[in-house]
Amino acid sequence: MTTRDIDENVRAELDRLRGSIDNIDAAVVHMLAERFKCTQQVGMLKARHHLPPADPAREARQIERLRELAESARLDPAFAEKLLNFIIAEVIRHHETLAAHADPEPGPGA
Ligand SMILES: O=C(O)C(=O)C[C@]1(C(=O)O)C=C[C@@H](O)C=C1
Numbered sequence: 001m002t003t004r005d006i007d008e009n010v011r012a013e014l015d016r017l018r019g020s021i022d023n024i025d026a027a028v029v030h031m032l033a034e035r036f037k038c039t040q041q042v043g044m045l046k047a048r049h050h051l052p053p054a055d056p057a058r059e060a061r062q063i064e065r066l067r068e069l070a071e072s073a074r075l076d077p078a079f080a081e082k083l084l085n086f087i088i089a090e091v092i093r094h095h096e097t098l099a100a101h102a103d104p105e106p107g108p109g110a
C-alpha cells in the first residue's frame with residue numbers, strides 16, 4: 001500500500017464520518033425546530049392564562065429524566081443537563097416576550 005493509497009482511505013473514512021455528522025446535525029436542527037413549535041404554543045397558553053414563563057419543578061423532573069437517559073446512552077449527564085438548561089433558557093426568553101405582548105384581558109374560554 002502506497003502513501004497515496006493510505007491518504008485516499010483516510011479521506012474516504014473522514015468523508016463517510018462527516019456525511020453521518022451532517023445527517024445528525026440536520027436531524028438535531030429539525031428536532032429543535034419541532035420542539036420550539038411546541039414550546040411556542042405552551043408560551044401562548046401560559047401568556048393567555050397568566051401563568052409564569054418558568055416552571056422550576058417541571059425543569060427539575062426534565063433534568064433528572066435526561067440525566068438518566070444520558071447515562072444509559074453513555075453520554076455525559078452533565079453535558080445533557082447543560083444542553084437542556086441552554087435550550088430551556090431560550091424557551092423562557094420566548095415565553096417572556098410572548099407574555100409582554102399578550103392580550104391583557106382574554107375573553108371567556110380563551
Ligand atoms: O413545560 C413548560 O411549562 C414549558 O414552558 C416548557 C419548558 C421546556 O422548554 O421544556 C420551558 C420552561 C419551563 O420552565 C419548563 C419547561
